[in-house]
Amino acid sequence: xxxxRTCVGxxxxxxxxxxxxxxxxxxxxRVDLAARLPGRGVWFHQDCSQLVLDRNGFRKALGEASTAExxxxxxxxxxxxGNKMSSSK
Numbered sequence: 001x002x003x004x005r006t007c008v009g010x011x012x013x014x015x016x017x018x019x020x021x022x023x024x025x026x027x028x029x030r031v032d033l034a035a036r037l038p039g040r041g042v043w044f045h046q047d048c049s050q051l052v053l054d055r056n057g058f059r060k061a062l063g064e065a066s067t068a069e070x071x072x073x074x075x076x077x078x079x080x081x082g083n084k085m086s087s088s089k
Contacts, residue, residue: 009048
């Protein structure tokens with residue numbers, strides 16, 4: 001049986017393997033790509049990263065936590081995706 005989780009961005013249920021986990025650690029939202037860090041986690045589609053920020057999905061699920069580290073991860077992921085698209089032309 002495949003585990004199902006709900007994206008905190010789009011609120012759609014999906015298989016855990018299609019989502020990315022994040023946790024609040026010492027008041028900071030951290031991306032947990034291996035899904036192994038301890039603590040309460042939330043799940044999101046990578047494509048929903050901006051939506052999570054716009055809808056305050058982390059604050060609602062994890063409480064007050066800084067999203068600065070997550071925002072840096074999100075910017076880097078967008079840049080990496082952009083670089084892959086331009087190199088495939």
